[in-house]
Amino acid sequence: MPSPEAVKPMVGTTVMVAPKHLGGFAEACLEKLGFPPEDASILADRWVWAARRGKPTHSVIRLVQVAAAVREARVKPKVDWSPVRQRGGTTLLDARDGYGVIAGARGMRLAVEGARQHGNGVTVIRNCDNTGALGMFPGIAIAEGMIGMAITNSNPIMGGWGGARPLIGNQAWSMGAPAGKNPPLLLDMHLAAGSLGTRRESAASGTPMPPGIAADSRGVPTTDGKAALDGFMLPMAGYGGWGIAVMWELLTGVLSGGMFLEDVGAHGKPQSERVSLFTMALDPTAFMSAAEFDARVDELIDRIHASPTAPGFDHVRVPGETGGEHWNRHEQTVPVAQADLDRLKPLAAELGVALPLG
């Protein structure tokens, strides 16, 4: 039973790069692509975060996509980030087809400022393209000693409960909190019962999928990958997962004044995805001292780790543990696949930026 947050081992040659070199490279490329220095720095910082957490697919390799999206005018590199509305710790932003990772990071920074002053802060953002790995945003709160939460809506891939067509997105979300001696807690998940790849693999191989993952074009649950490709994914935990998906749609697309349900675009299409993001920060020091909070989170983690295990398990894991261990091992240098550098080479040459070489 693998945990869904497992860090995938990198295949092929890996180059070890200092975080500041990797970030500097990304920042320089982004500026050449027309991003203002502050936004280039914000995005590069999140990509370095992803590399250090063991999520290379959400790191600098995304430059290739971003460059294409900017050139196709799907993503706007220059965005007026002035709040649409603000009350206390609460802010509404319109990303105006800006890149979602920048939008979410700016949103969480505002939420953290709000939390510092008012105990908690919420930023809701509409019209974002590509929100990346959702853990990137609580990661910002954690670095400031706060609890963070982020939710995105996305293009419909799941059916409603008893529905016959894709109606709602995978609704990725993440929540995290700092700890003391342990790596921070960081949950990063989506709401579909399985990954989209399961359908494709089953359709290609003819091997049935496990039950409860997908439905056919009439909305009837199926284990046949081919039938499922014409249908949709089912929510995890049945009606419960569907219910959470609806509430996440409310906190994102509805509350942001942006797109919801079928109006949300798909990734990789000519138009911006126009997803919405909900980001929240909660300051533990509104409740107790930072030292006491860190100690209590450590106690929670330590007691879970010390609890007896079932056959085949060496300990009970907590959310974010694998990524946290990767983070701790890669303070000085982060692994970048040579294959990713090869893919980035033409863009780097074109923009006149030297590839990072460790």
Add this chain to the structure above:
Amino acid sequence: MPSPEAVKPMVGTTVMVAPKHLGGFAEACLEKLGFPPEDASILADRWVWAARRGKPTHSVIRLVQVAAAVREARVKPKVDWSPVRQRGGTTLLDARDGYGVIAGARGMRLAVEGARQHGNGVTVIRNCDNTGALGMFPGIAIAEGMIGMAITNSNPIMGGWGGARPLIGNQAWSMGAPAGKNPPLLLDMHLAAGSLGTRRESAASGTPMPPGIAADSRGVPTTDGKAALDGFMLPMAGYGGWGIAVMWELLTGVLSGGMFLEDVGAHGKPQSERVSLFTMALDPTAFMSAAEFDARVDELIDRIHASPTAPGFDHVRVPGETGGEHWNRHEQTVPVAQADLDRLKPLAAELGVALPLG
């Protein structure tokens, strides 16, 4: 595939009682039991809410439990509700073994006040006995035109991921939002893959349980109800449900400075449960006008309702729909089972309060 929020039909004779008579009865009894008038009114109001939503098991019949708990000094009727800490919209309360429904309602009221001023508000409360049906708390936010969320931790009934003993609670939680012409959205769920009753029924009948619901005493998943009674419930959605359970423990027992994991007591034991509650309110008018928000929530619900259905479904339901329909049908009178009135009769006589008769 029944939805978990289904309203159970009442068996036997039902008496139709005006909400104010039901509430007045409960309030009078609670005052006689030593609750201050304001707390008696708060609790009676939530019990009437439960009756009107079609949740009679969380309504005035609970007086029997509350009376016993007060007499056994497990629940303190008089609590100093002064905040332990407060910053902006954020409050920490200590219920000091007070009744959880009062604590949660007071917490949500403070969160609503916080949200009115700062956009959002959070109250975390430790040392509560019996938090009732979690939807009661978002119900308060909804009545004020706000989005509400509530989470409780509880005594361990679920194992950790790969664990061999009950480690964490069912972590009931609820989230809701007002709509315009439609009933409000209201999700009310827990995190175990099935109900505790499933194990007992399977153990008694010998019929296997569905897979994925429970594990035996070694932590190995089982469909044998007898083996599961010595083991524990599994989280919904596997590792995902376990991850949410840990984050909910963080927002409740850890952040409140209260009890967490095995230190949380069970319901019906001689000691207070000492659960913790997280309540949050978010004011949509920090983002748009109330009319626009209501219209957008209606659009979300209407589009879901209008979407094509799978065979056997008449429409795709949204969270809280069944309870909302019950609510709309019972503005003037709410159904109370004669059997419940019969059970309340000795207590009412003892306290010198007349039973409500419609």
